[in-house]
Structures are given as C-alpha cells and as structure tokens.
Amino acid sequence: MGKTIRFGVSLDSDLLDKFDQLCEEQSYQTRSEAIRDLIRNHLVRREWEDTDKEIAGSLTMVYDHHQSNLSQRLTELQHEAHDIILSSLHVHLDHDNCLEVLVLKGQGDVVRMLGQKLISTKGVKHGKLCLTTTGENLV
Ligand code: NI
Numbered sequence: 001m002g003k004t005i006r007f008g009v010s011l012d013s014d015l016l017d018k019f020d021q022l023c024e025e026q027s028y029q030t031r032s033e034a035i036r037d038l039i040r041n042h043l044v045r046r047e048w049e050d051t052d053k054e055i056a057g058s059l060t061m062v063y064d065h066h067q068s069n070l071s072q073r074l075t076e077l078q079h080e081a082h083d084i085i086l087s088s089l090h091v092h093l094d095h096d097n098c099l100e101v102l103v104l105k106g107q108g109d110v111v112r113m114l115g116q117k118l119i120s121t122k123g124v125k126h127g128k129l130c131l132t133t134t135g136e137n138l139v
Contacts, residue, residue, distance in 0.1 A: 001139045009035075044133045051109040057131040059102045059115050066096055067123035074121060078102070081114045097125075105134065 011019070019031070028034040047053045065071050078085055084106030091099045102118075104111050112129070119127030 040138055043138060044131075047133050047137070048108050048112070048131050051107065053108055054106065054134055054136075055108045055111055055131055056103075056105045056134050057111055057115070057129060059104060059118060059127065059129045060099070061118060061124050061127035062093070062097055062099050063124045064096045065098045070121070070123040071098075074100070074118060074124075077114070077117055077121070081110075084111060084114060 019034070023031060023034045026034070028037075047055055061074075063070055063074070078088065084104050085102050086105055087103040089101045093099050104114065108131075111131070115127075115129035118124065119129065
C-alpha cells in the first residue's frame with residue numbers, strides 16, 4: 001500500500017451538490033471515501049473486461065424445481081465448471097421454488113460464460129451475476 005496523497009479537484013458546484021447528496025444517501029462519512037470507492041469500482045470493472053485476469057463473483061438464481069430436467073441440467077452445468085465454483089448454497093424457498101447461490105473464481109470470460117449459461121437455461125426465473133475482484137490488485 002502506498003502513502004496517502006492529498007490532491008485538489010475542481011468541480012461545478014451543481015455537480016458537487018449532487019455528489020454530496022449521493023454521499024449522504026449512501027452513508028459515506030467523507031467525500032474521500034466515496035471517491036476511493038468510485039475509483040475502485042472503475043478499476044474492478046476494468047478487471048472484468050480483461051479476459052486474462054482472475055475475477056471473483058457470485059451468481060444467484062431462482063427456479064422451479066418441478067420444471068422437467070431443470071435441476072439435472074443445472075447440476076450438469078455446474079459439474080462441468082467445478083474448477084471455478086468454490087461453493088454453492090441451495091435453499092428451498094417454498095413448495096416450488098429453489099434459490100441457488102454460487103461463489104465463483106476464475107478467468108473473467110470463463111466466469112461470465114458460466115453465468116450466462118446458467119441464467120439463460122430454460123426455466124430459470126431470475127438470475128443475476130455479481131462480479132467483483134479477487135482484491136489482489138486493489139488497495
Ligand atoms: Ni430446492
């Protein structure tokens with residue numbers, strides 16, 4: 001971790017008002033912390049776009065387990081990608097619906113491809129891939 005540097009930022013007053021409002025809504029104690037998070041988010045996004053970099057993420061999906069062959073198909077897809085699935089959680093939401101959360105880590109394009117395959121599987125009612133970073137390159 002490097003040393004902390006202070007620098008000035010010139011902003012239009014209306015833009016600063018909007019930024020301060022955002023900081024308050026999102027419970028930031030200081031503008032500095034909000035700016036640090038914005039920069040980190042931007043850097044994390046760039047990691048996703050770089051297919052060679054390792055990323056982490058979670059995938060959440062909801063499906064009806066009565067749908068024919070769906071549970072079996074989803075399990076097959078997960079076995080094919082066992083090397084990038086670190087953990088999985090299955091919750092029986094109600095009589096029909098299951099919620100599954102997978103924790104993923106691997107090469108960006110491989111993780112995204114698996115997410116897309118699972119979410120687009122017929123019968124999956126909702127799915128969302130949340131990508132993040134392994135944290136290795138962030139301070
Ligand atoms: Ni279930």
